[in-house]
Amino acid sequence: MLFFNRGPIVPVLRLSGPIGMVTPLRPGLALASVAGPIEKAFALSKLPTVAVVINSPGGSPVQSHLIFSRIRQLAKEKEKRVYVFCEDIAASGGYFLALAGDEIYADPSSIVGSIGVISAGFGLDRFIERFGIERRVHAAGKDKGALDPFRPERPEDVALLKELQRDVHEIFISIVKERRAGKLSGPEGELFSGAFWSAAKAQDYGLIDGVADLRSKMQALHGTKVRLRAVPLAAGGLLSRFRRLPGFQPSSGDGFALAPSFADDLVSAIEARALWSRFGL
Secondary structure: OHHHHOOOEEEEEEEEOOEOOEOOOOEOEOHHHHHHHHHHHHHOOOOOEEEEEEEEOOEOHHHHHHHHHHHHHHHHHHOOEEEEEEEEEEEOHHHHHHOOOOEEEEOOOOEEEOOOOOOOOOOOHHHHHHOOOOOOOOOOOOOOOOOOOOOOOOHHHHHHHHHHHHHHHHHHHHHHHHHOOOOOOOOHHHHOOOOEEEHHHHHHOOOOOEEOOHHHHHHHHHOOOOEEEEEOOOOOOHHHHHHHOOOEEEOOOOOEEEOOOHHHHHHHHHHHHHHHHOOOO
């Protein structure tokens, strides 16, 4: 008899981590890896509700847009309402993902916003000059080596990058205005400056709909017997994860050999750490 008294199910999709980046122990969020779980979330329950939990400092604007678009496509197709809940941070691409929600909520201490575009790197031309290292690059196309970190920065390269950033920023802004139409109240110069805020300020500016936690909100919507069903993004144990790592390859024996790509993985991990650190996390 208890079986028939069980409450309705709300699928919960958790999107956590940098977007698009690949780190040694955990791949970044990308449509290729989350498309299946997104579809499962929209097919799991008869309730007209899907919950999405976001904890991301951002990353690839392309993957952010692709994931956002897929969630909205399925929401329209399945006629379901999407509720987004921000955890520690939903900034930059993380906030882009949050815009897939028909309603957006956050914890009082959540960091929200950073509606902007950033590119960062290192200038290593003086470093290699100091150690007598000669840089040899052969390319067809005068701009093929633009922004090469091993040569002095050229004004024309910076201008090209800024133009690209403006284009991407305008796309981001247009989607914020579309998804938060009639709710935005902050000055555009501040809203789209790349600044980020606590949940209270984000609510004042209309970037989120309120402060609430997932369980309380779902109980208010569907009753106290509602059940939250997590939709896993990936399966497999620790060994299977190591087998998929870009920096590890099967050796001729029983162990694993460290591949030359480990240096790239390390750089990716540092970049991902820098994304979180920018927001004090």
